[in-house]
Amino acid sequence: MDLQRIREAVQWITLVVTNAYLGFFKTKQVYQGELKSSCVPFLNCHSCPSAFFSCPIGTIQHYMTMHKFPYLLAGYLTAIGITVGSLACGWLCPFGLLQDLLYKIKTFKVRIPLKLAGLRYLILGLLVILLPFIMQETMFSKLCPMGTIQAAVPWVIWNPTIPVYGEPAVSIQKLGWLFVLKIFIAALFVAYFVFAKRPFCKLVCPMGAIFGFFNRHSLVQLDVDPKKCKDCQECRQDCPVDINISDDPGSSVCVRCFNCVKCDSVKIRVGTKGSK
Amino acid sequence: MNKKVIIVLFVVFILFLLGDSANDALETQNNGATMCMACIGLE
Numbered sequence: 001m002d003l004q005r006i007r008e009a010v011q012w013i014t015l016v017v018t019n020a021y022l023g024f025f026k027t028k029q030v031y032q033g034e035l036k037s038s039c040v041p042f043l044n045c046h047s048c049p050s051a052f053f054s055c056p057i058g059t060i061q062h063y064m065t066m067h068k069f070p071y072l073l074a075g076y077l078t079a080i081g082i083t084v085g086s087l088a089c090g091w092l093c094p095f096g097l098l099q100d101l102l103y104k105i106k107t108f109k110v111r112i113p114l115k116l117a118g119l120r121y122l123i124l125g126l127l128v129i130l131l132p133f134i135m136q137e138t139m140f141s142k143l144c145p146m147g148t149i150q151a152a153v154p155w156v157i158w159n160p161t162i163p164v165y166g167e168p169a170v171s172i173q174k175l176g177w178l179f180v181l182k183i184f185i186a187a188l189f190v191a192y193f194v195f196a197k198r199p200f201c202k203l204v205c206p207m208g209a210i211f212g213f214f215n216r217h218s219l220v221q222l223d224v225d226p227k228k229c230k231d232c233q234e235c236r237q238d239c240p241v242d243i244n245i246s247d248d249p250g251s252s253v254c255v256r257c258f259n260c261v262k263c264d265s266v267k268i269r270v271g272t273k274g275s276k
Numbered sequence: 277m278n279k280k281v282i283i284v285l286f287v288v289f290i291l292f293l294l295g296d297s298a299n300d301a302l303e304t305q306n307n308g309a310t311m312c313m314a315c316i317g318l319e
Contacts, residue, residue: 030311037305046308047315054308058315062307072295073304075288082284138314147315155316170316179317219281272278 004238004259007090011097014042018094019150024049028160028169039073041080042093043207045144047151049158057128057206058141064132081214085221089201089208090240090255095146096201100240102193110196111242117202117253120209128206140206142178148186152179197242202253212252220256221269222249228265235260 018040021031031052039056046054056073063070080088089096103109127140141147156179159170192199201208224246236244238259243251245260260266295301 030309032305032309034305036308037301039304045312045315047312051308054304058312059304059307063303068298068303070295070300070304071291071298072300075291075295078284078291079288082281082288138312141312141314142317144315147312148317151312151315152317155311169311170318174313174318176319178319182317217280217284219278 003261004257007257007259008097008100010091011094011100014092015094015097018044018053019048019050021050021052027164028162029164039076040092041077041088041207041211043095043144043146043205044093045147045150047147047155049151049154051150057144058138058147060128061132061138061140064129065136065138067133077210078214081211081218083219085215085218085256086208086211086252086254087220087256089205089211090257093201093207095205096198096240096255098149098190099193099198099200102190103197103240105194107194112196112199112202114202114243114251114253117212119203120205120212123204124206124209143182143185145182145186145189145200148182149190152182153186198240198255201255202241208255209252212254215252215254215256216250219270222254222256222258222260223267223269224249225265225267229263230265235263235266238262 023031030047030049035052036046036054038053039059040053041056043057044051044053044055046058056077059073060070123140127143131137131139155170156175159168161168189200222245226246229246231246233244235246236242239245240257240259241253241255243253245254245266258268261268
């Protein structure tokens with residue numbers, strides 16, 4: 001079994017395990033138990049009917065709207081980032097899985113310039129931190145396509161009456177331009193996933209921006225032996241984010257999927273160079 | 277282990293202590309337990 005298949009299996013298992021709450025069929029509400037005090041290290045909407053955990057990006061925005069610093073979450077994300085970098089993006093993220101799967105559809109493909117990856121930091125700074133802090137609104141969540149797919153679409157289509165309140169889960173009168181905009185953005189991205197490798201991860205994802213920052217400093221690193229590298233670009237073809245790992249093994253865009261270790265010139269290293 | 281990593285892990289430890297005293301876990305739970313209007317796209 002090759003590493004790519006194992007990774008895909010892990011992505012599926014993560015999707016199922018983190019979204020296995022079935023009590024919503026009875027309560028008609030999101031899970032409200034203690035597990036919601038923990039965040040998953042990837043995008044997974046906490047308003048998804050079956051989600052057990054909270055979304056880290058949603059939680060950061062929530063803290064910003066309250067003008068508070070999320071110490072626990074900052075520590076948690078830093079601990080993951082400094083040990084494995086953006087490994088969760090490649091191995092766990094369900095939105096990454098969706099992008100990987102849709103890219104398999106055979107059609108013409110387009111490449112996203114690597115320079116545009118800086119946009120993620122702009123989105124993180126603006127929509128996740130600054131605007132929620134100033135406007136007290138969770139601005140990224142208003143536009144997030146993952147939230148649209150996992151929460152908005154199922155809740156609006158299903159719209160059950162909540163037994164405790166005797167009212168519908170979604171007030172139809174409150175559905176307006178924002179909902180239309182969310183659907184439009186999500187549809188645009190889903191279509192884009194067919195033609196480009198992980199465009200959301202490369203251009204938008206604030207979670208990837210946070211973990212990507214640690215890629216150059218984390219304990220788990222990729223080493224490329226320039227003597228063995230023939231610049232055949234095979235690593236780029238296998239790469240889910242379309243990067244040539246020999247150009248920059250510590251790239252912030254890399255999702256640490258390790259597809260490239262198939263090549264003899266690329267090795268996984270744990271710890272500093274020369275440490276045993 | 278890298279000095280940089282040890283320093284960062286120490287910072288992580290401090291952040292965990294601060295988060296614990298600020299009751300961050302409960303705040304996160306309360307936030308995640310209510311259906312988010314922004315995620316659904318309600319105005």
